[in-house]
């Protein structure tokens with residue numbers, strides 16, 4: 429999506445993939461500055477190391493403890509951002525036409541990197557209610573403590589059992605899958621059968637090649653619930669990266685078309 433964006437804006441640059449060994453992120457970023465790079469996306473497993481390697485950390489990235497976008501300014505200073513939360517807000521608005529602050533939100537996998545970013549963003553938005561679930565419960569217990577300091581959102585931790593999920597689903601509007609479940613065809617279903625209704629909005633951070641539905645997507649379709657997969661988040665967090673790099677609006681249509689053809693390929 430970034431190369432079509434660069435072409436659409438007439439920017440003489442290329443977006444390339446570089447593999448960096450663990451423990452050498454700071455060295456790699458300095459090399460990129462010397463080589464005239466304008467910006468960088470950082471992915472697993474480097475998001476935490478990148479936080480320590482940049483010169484200026486955006487407050488949201490600081491709260492999240494992870495950097496996934498680096499912009500290089502004219503003086504070669506490295507500015508670190510996290511675009512997952514802001515990309516989530518834009519995606520929910522585009523997909524469902526609503527603001528996160530007006531919703532009661534349930535996050536499955538809130539203890540992972542992406543789920544945590546969404547949870548923090550929901551708390552900063554003062555959403556109506558936040559329900560956190562994670563296979564490893566201790567991770568969300570710590571997160572809930574941190575979220576208390578960010579806003580006024582009432583936050584509940586729920587055990588990952590069919591009974592507690594069924595009980596809490598009638599009290600939420602938006603369900604977010606922040607787990608990695610759904611990437612593989614034979615992944616276990618996330619929710620008990622029949623748990624969704626046509627009142628639910630379902631936001632899957634996972635996407636599958638060619639736009640194939642995840643099992644959560646299939647469950648949403650059967651229930652008549654509105655559903656969006658992770659390709660929308662990928663687009664919007666990428667657009668926000670582009671804006672940090674070039675200080676101009678991202679050419680969303682070109683990026684959307686580029687992403688669609690890459691996912692089909």
Ligand SMILES: NC(=O)c1ccc[n+]([C@@H]2O[C@H](COP(=O)([O-])OP(=O)(O)OC[C@H]3O[C@@H](n4cnc5c(N)ncnc54)[C@H](OP(=O)(O)O)[C@@H]3O)[C@@H](O)[C@H]2O)c1
Pocket residue numbers: 472512536537538539540541542543562563564567606607608609611633634635658659661662663665
């Ligand atoms: N669309 C996008 O732009 C975008 C952006 C970011 C991430 N993502 C996607 O979001 C997913 C999570 O990414 P991440 O960076 O947050 O990964 P991560 O930090 O490794 O977190 C993985 C999460 O999945 C949970 N999990 C894994 N296997 C599970 C299972 N069998 N049952 C229940 N929970 C399970 C983990 O629970 P434990 O804590 O118990 O291990 C944890 O909460 C990935 O699929 C990634 O591709 C998409």
